[in-house]
Amino acid sequence: MKKLTIFLLAALVMLAGCSTPSGSDTPGDATATPSASAATIHVYTRDATSGTREAFEKAGDFAEQLTSSAIEVSSNGDMATKVGADANGIGYVSLSTDFAANGVKPLNFEGVEPSEATVLDGSYGMQRPFMFTTRAAGDYESTEKEELIAAFLDFMQNSTEGMLVVEKAGGVVDKTKGTAWAELAAKHPIVNQDNSSISIATSGSTSVEKTLKAALEAFQPMAGNFQFTMNQTGSGDGYKRVLGSEKDGANRADIGFASRAFKSGDEDTSAAMASGQYCIDAVVTIVNQANTSVSDLTQQQVHDIFTGTTTSWEEVK
């Protein structure tokens, strides 16, 4: 009994000991002036392997210089939720994110509002391409499969119908460059036969999942009801599983995707049957919806906030 009491007391003392210095540890400005504008900025970031982070750090020109007090989140949705719950938070998500539903406000970049139009004309700087690459020509189980994949990629990348599907799923496409599928289909007689025995496997970036799935599902009834399996694990696996070290492994795939350009040298796609870009994804800086002190950031401001040079909202104004 005495032992237990002592143990419990010790526990209480330890807990109290942990919490007492907390007040004095935090910077004085946070406690003294709780108004949103003067409060410390909480920088949110994705983990170092994220394609969105790569795109954002490149756009803000602060690769490897991110402030060490950043808070790491695990996914695009996690980022939106956490910034939406933190009045002093700042983070970044892809353009297709539902801002209002998560309680976050998208910020302009260099005076340009993030939208499909500004992304397409290139005036909005924070953007990244969605790329694909296939296995080498002739390196498929059957020629039918190879022809079907060529048809699908043509549909997704070049047809008006395919572009509409990708756009609906959140990708930014230039519809003025689209051709009607009826016209393109003439080049792909494979779509007229029953393909239900063929299964196309995809790999690579998780960011492309939404747009890719929409395109595959739309194309299925148009091309003899082929099957597909999507195994999206990350941009790094996109090249690896169709042309790289795992191309004949258990996770082999037919089409690999990356939410960034394939790295020249490491990921040489020249051997592929087809490779290219099928849409653009834009990265948007977000703050909490209750944050009224900022609506536009320059690249320098993004750089300063995310490297920790600027630490309070007052300085951003």
Add this chain to the structure above:
Amino acid sequence: MEENLRDWIKPGQAIRKQKTDRAVRTLFFLAALISGSCIVLITFFILMKGIQPFLPNYAYGTVSLKDFLFGTLWRQDQGVYGVGFIVINTLISAFGALLLAFPISVLTALFIVKIAPKPIKPFMKTVVELLASIPSVVYGVFAAGVITTLVKTLAAYSGISTAGGSSLLAVILLLAIMIFPTITSLSITAIEAVDRDLELGSLALGATATQTHFKVVLTSAKSGIFAGAILGIGRAFGEATAVAMVAGNKLFGPTFNLFDITRTLTSTMLAGLKETTGLDYDIRFSVGLVLMAVILISNLVLNLIKKKVGNMN
């Protein structure tokens, strides 16, 4: 001799029985061998992968073991991997959760076994068992939605601004809830096993029911209760998914402030695992090795305490 045997016991049958017995024994031995070799295999594999970054001719550039073990910065983008502060953070969060959950669990178990009215008892037991079977990701979602809001409000009252509630305190609360059913279930079993005569003796000597519960029942059951604590802290150390959702994953440390964000060994191993290659991938095995060492040492220490406390009788 012959007349002593019952007529249905024949020498041939006895030999056959012995043969079956031997076969079954071999089967059990094989099962034990397979499960045992799993541990050896896993340890061996993780060891092989985990020590690679520290070997002189490592493909991605040798990492200094000293910098890795005692480092206070974890920056994958800069290639800085210091696990020292993460070990301290992991210990703080796991033992913090144990401090919180242990008294509550033991008292709950005592209530369920000794004090609760008969109709409530099976109901309470089921509730504890249900809690134990909730998957960790569900706990994580709950923590991200409810515990963080609670911590945020709490911090706001004391004028501290938190990262939307993601903090060491949130991790401790989450882990305390997660290990509570483990400790409680084992405590229930331990308390139920206490000899009823001991209790009756204490009551006959004039002790009140409460005195008996604390001085006789809990004292007799403490070995089993400690086993529960050891299992519980094992879960606290090993939890990755739920913790990663509320820890905030700080890049440097250690974290002693309850309202500051933190980082644990498991959440470090998990973050971006699927998208990474090279050193950043291999180093996670090294972190795994450190985690295994931390768990092993903590268990040894707790077992020592258990022995000491157990010998007090």
